[in-house]
Amino acid sequence: MATHAGGLTLEKTAVEVRGLVRKYGERAVLDGVDLAIQPGEFVALLGKSGSGKSTLLRALAGLDYDVDGSGELAVPANVSVVFQDSRLLPWARVLDNVALGLRAADERGRESLAEVGLAGREQAWPNELSGGEQQRVALARSLVREPVLLLADEPFGALDALTRLKMHVLLRKLCAAHQPAVLLVTHDVDESIVLADRVIVLDEGRIVAEEPIDLAEPRSPADPGFTAVRSILLDALGVSL
Amino acid sequence: MTQLATLPGVRAERDQTAVATPVRRRRRLGPGKPIRFGAAIGPVLLLGVWSIGSATGWLDPRVLSAPWTVVTTTGDLIADGRLQSNLLTSAQRAFVGLGLGIALGTVLALLSGLSRFGEAVLDGPIQIKRAIPSLALLPLLILWLGIGESMKITTITLGVFVPIYIHTHNGLRTIDSRYVELAETVGLSRWEFIRRVVLPGALPGFLLGLRFAVTGAWLALVVVEQINSTSGIGYMMELARTYGQTDIIIVGLVLYGVLGLLFDGAVRLIQRKALSWRRTLAD
Numbered sequence: 001m002a003t004h005a006g007g008l009t010l011e012k013t014a015v016e017v018r019g020l021v022r023k024y025g026e027r028a029v030l031d032g033v034d035l036a037i038q039p040g041e042f043v044a045l046l047g048k049s050g051s052g053k054s055t056l057l058r059a060l061a062g063l064d065y066d067v068d069g070s071g072e073l074a075v076p077a078n079v080s081v082v083f084q085d086s087r088l089l090p091w092a093r094v095l096d097n098v099a100l101g102l103r104a105a106d107e108r109g110r111e112s113l114a115e116v117g118l119a120g121r122e123q124a125w126p127n128e129l130s131g132g133e134q135q136r137v138a139l140a141r142s143l144v145r146e147p148v149l150l151l152a153d154e155p156f157g158a159l160d161a162l163t164r165l166k167m168h169v170l171l172r173k174l175c176a177a178h179q180p181a182v183l184l185v186t187h188d189v190d191e192s193i194v195l196a197d198r199v200i201v202l203d204e205g206r207i208v209a210e211e212p213i214d215l216a217e218p219r220s221p222a223d224p225g226f227t228a229v230r231s232i233l234l235d236a237l238g239v240s241l
Numbered sequence: 242m243t244q245l246a247t248l249p250g251v252r253a254e255r256d257q258t259a260v261a262t263p264v265r266r267r268r269r270l271g272p273g274k275p276i277r278f279g280a281a282i283g284p285v286l287l288l289g290v291w292s293i294g295s296a297t298g299w300l301d302p303r304v305l306s307a308p309w310t311v312v313t314t315t316g317d318l319i320a321d322g323r324l325q326s327n328l329l330t331s332a333q334r335a336f337v338g339l340g341l342g343i344a345l346g347t348v349l350a351l352l353s354g355l356s357r358f359g360e361a362v363l364d365g366p367i368q369i370k371r372a373i374p375s376l377a378l379l380p381l382l383i384l385w386l387g388i389g390e391s392m393k394i395t396t397i398t399l400g401v402f403v404p405i406y407i408h409t410h411n412g413l414r415t416i417d418s419r420y421v422e423l424a425e426t427v428g429l430s431r432w433e434f435i436r437r438v439v440l441p442g443a444l445p446g447f448l449l450g451l452r453f454a455v456t457g458a459w460l461a462l463v464v465v466e467q468i469n470s471t472s473g474i475g476y477m478m479e480l481a482r483t484y485g486q487t488d489i490i491i492v493g494l495v496l497y498g499v500l501g502l503l504f505d506g507a508v509r510l511i512q513r514k515a516l517s518w519r520r521t522l523a524d
Contacts, residue, residue, distance in 0.1 A: 127519075
């Protein structure tokens, strides 16, 4: 069984992971991962499919109860997760989805929906919204809980390119306002450079590269610095151009 | 080479036809637009054939009474109060049996759907019960409960709870595991999880079961009312059989049909209200 919050404690960091191993059968999907995320820091986790990035996120979210493994990890009590699918309950109206599990949170839910630009859609059914709008509701549902740590598993993977660009702007704005520590799993190199303070590359269960992103705002793919970071990251991913 | 040479010609021809045919906008694979009063067409046709058959003497009244005889007989039965009192008795039996069956089926489905222990204990016997037609239990039920109301209502209840159980249980078990994961990440308590995720998720299954249950209730009612009854629509029809009154038998059949349709319509109305979040092909 996976161990949680072993001997580690969180003093100045939002996440501490040490020597994390997760195995499916004989295959180690995570093979000794060390990671620390500072409060308010935005970390993007890049990797090919099968590199173990989702497994790491699920370990941090506490969703890997049936997985073998060892190592230590410490996460704050207040963690929110955004999945690739919006995962809204289809039988609950938008506002009830946002306030799911919270007591007397209608007013906060409304404010949160207004923050993601969906004021006035409180009483809509999730099916009536577009894919991008559904994902914005999912963001509102996460942020209304004021998480110390926000875990996002390819949250924009199912969206079209234009919607994705708008969501990047929105996510940056929301993170600036709420200041959670963020771990964003993605396979989109440009997305990771646009959004993150630091990009980590995972390959075969190990961290193979780590790159702080220190670019002028707004970050543009036309920036030479952007191109340089991109080629470093692509290199770490084993993609040669 | 020849292909390359002919291709431009083919393309030109296609373009011409594309210009010539007006653009038609319709769904090619859907069932098409609904027909107005479509549901009434079949029954009205049937009624027409029946009327013509009776008017021309092609249908012997001893085999099947004419529609207008059935109407006048209905009037007579209402006038002397037999129809109302028998209908009331039948409706009471159906409602009580249905209510008990729904409650029993729902409780058992929840017990078996929400805990592995409940499933281990309950699911097997209920599946065995399902394999035995409810009406095959009648001899035993008559020995145990006699031929009174309790036997009749028990029979109906046993016929009703099975479809409710099967469909509700199935609805519970097929709730997407992604929602369970979501419930865990937002920290729902067990009770909140049941109220917010499990019950609404199982509702479509429950309502489907309810539609089968309503039909099952009427089926069981017909049978129990023809065994040593002294009241009810089934009794009225059984009595008519001994006197060869096909008109009264048909009044009974029409009544069963109308009641069945009303119940089914009510359940569908509930379905539409309760599942308004769903969009299906038929909408």
